Amino acid sequence: MLPQVCVCYLLREFSAGTHQVLLGRKKVGFGAGYYVGLGGKLEPGETAIEAAVREVEEESGVVVMAEDLEPRGLLTYLFPHRESWSQESSVFVGETWRGEPVESDELDPEWFDLDALPLSEMWDDARFWLPEVLAGGSIRRTFTFGADLARVVDPFAAGSRPSVSG
């Protein structure tokens, strides 16, 4: 089984009809420099949703309850040129949470309008699924990264067909 990680996208209604998502510039470690959702590795014995609750608080100070997180799917990231980076990520979206995001050692939180996501500064896969998932969809998909460890190769290959629904 691939290493299991989670990612959580918190949404807020910024002004009437305008929704925003909390992302953060990752400061250290895997994906440093990219804007990412809050998340990280599951600890032993932890479920993906428990990990999401914990990582949101660790990385931003925001408190979210497990029952306020909606499971929105599973992403498989394959790095044939760097096997140790391959992982499987459970995706959650939450609209109810408490607190104000604060900068942590891991990441510098920032709100983005849903129609102005910083896709060119995120992991390359995000452009293929994140807008649809934040608009209410769910996803089950595999992305394979190339030798540059940065670009998705052949995103429409068999086995990695888009399956956004919702």
Ligand SMILES: CNc1ncnc2c1ncn2[C@@H]1O[C@H](COP(=O)(O)OP(=O)(O)OP(=O)(O)O)[C@@H](O)[C@H]1O
């Ligand atoms: C390759 N394409 C990718 N596209 C979008 N998001 C990606 C991703 N690959 C990893 N992610 C996210 O990155 C976090 C795991 O990173 P990972 O280093 O395991 O966690 P993190 O540095 O937080 O460590 P700790 O668990 O805190 O130790 C986790 O949210 C995961 O969904």
